[in-house]
C-alpha cells in the first residue's frame with residue numbers, strides 16, 4: 001500500500017496495512033534543511049513562492065517517511081482574498097495592523113476567488129502533486145472561521161482572545177456577518193485546493209478550546225457544519241482543535257470525516273466521545289518528543305493499542321511539532337507506527 005492509499009483509506013475508515021502517520025507543522029521548524037531555506041527567505045516569501053513552498057512541503061516526506069505531505073502555507077494567507085493586510089512576526093505569529101472591530105470594519109470586506117487572491121497556493125499544490133505521485137497524500141488546509149476571527153478581531157496572538165470573544169458575546173450581528181464572510185472564503189479556498197490536487201483537507205480551529213458548549217453551538221458550529229457539508233463530499237476532511245474536551249460530542253457531529261484530538265484525553269476515550277461515525281487523528285503530546293526514546297516509544301505504543309480494532313486511526317501529535325524536536329526521533333516514531341499492528 002502506498003502512503004497515499006494508506007492515508008486516504010484510514011480517512012474513510014477502510015482497512016489499512018499499517019497505521020498512517022504524519023506530523024502537524026512537519027514542513028517547517030525542526031528540519032535543518034527548512035532552517036537553511038528559511039535563512040535565505042522570510043516566511044511569507046517562502047509561502048507565496050510556489051517552487052519554494054513545494055520544496056518545503058516535500059522535505060518531511062523525503063526525510064521522515066510520513067504518509068501525508070501538508071502544504072507549506074499558513075492559515076492567514078487567504079486573508080489576501082478579502083483584502084486584509086497581515087504580517088507574520090517571527091517567534092510571535094500573525095499580526096493584523098487594522099483589526100476588524102465594528103460593523104463598518106466588517107462591511108469593507110470583499111471576497112475574491114482563490115484563483116485571484118491566492119494563486120500561488122494552488123500552483124504550489126500542482127507542483128507538489130507532480131513530484132509526490134502516490135508516495136504520500138497531499139493535505140491542503142484552512143483556518144476555521146472562529147480561529148481566523150480571533151486573529152482578525154484581536155489583531156495579534158493572545159492567550160484568551162478577549163476582544164474577539166467580547167465581540168462574539170456583545171455584537172452578534174457583526175459577529176455573524178464576519179463568520180458568514182469567513183465561511184464563504186473558506187469553502188471557496190478549500191474547494192480550489194481540492195480542484196488543484198489536494199487529496200484531503202484539514203480545518204484548523206486551533207483556539208476553539210476557548211469556548212463553552214452553548215457558545216460553540218450558536219456562534220461557531222453552524223458555520224463549521226456548512227463547510228463540512230460542502231467539502232466532505234469532495235475529499236476527506238479533518239477537524240483540528242485543542243483543549244476541546246468539553247466540545248468533542250459536538251465536533252463529532254459537525255460533518256467532518258476525521259477528528260484530530262490533543263493528548264488531554266486518551267485516544268479511545270476521545271473516540272468514544274466523538275462517536276463511531278468518524279475517524280480519529282492523534283494524539284501524542286508534542287512535548288513527549290523531547291523525552292528519551294523509551295518514553296516516546298511507550299507513549300506511541302499506548303496510542304496504537306487504544307486504536308486497535310477500529311478502522312480510521314491516523315497517527316499524529318496532538319498539536320504542532322516543537323521547534324526543538326530532534327528529526328531523528330520523528331523518523332523513529334514513523335518506523336514504530338509502521339511496524340506495530
Ligand code: CP3
Nearest residue numbers: 025026027028043072073074075090091092093204206320
Ligand atoms: O507543517 C507545516 O509547518 C505546514 C505549514 C503550516 C504553517 N502554519 C507554517 C508556518 C501550517 C499547517 C500552519 C497552520 C497555522 N498557522 C495555525 C494552525 C495550526 C496550529 O498550530 O494551531 C495557526 C494558528 C497559524 C498562525 C501562525 N503562523 C502561528 C501561530 C505562527 C508561529 C509563529 C512562530 O514563529 O512561533 C505562524 C508562522 C508560521 N507558519 C511558521 C511556519 C513554518 C513559522 C514562521 C517562520 O519560519 O518564521
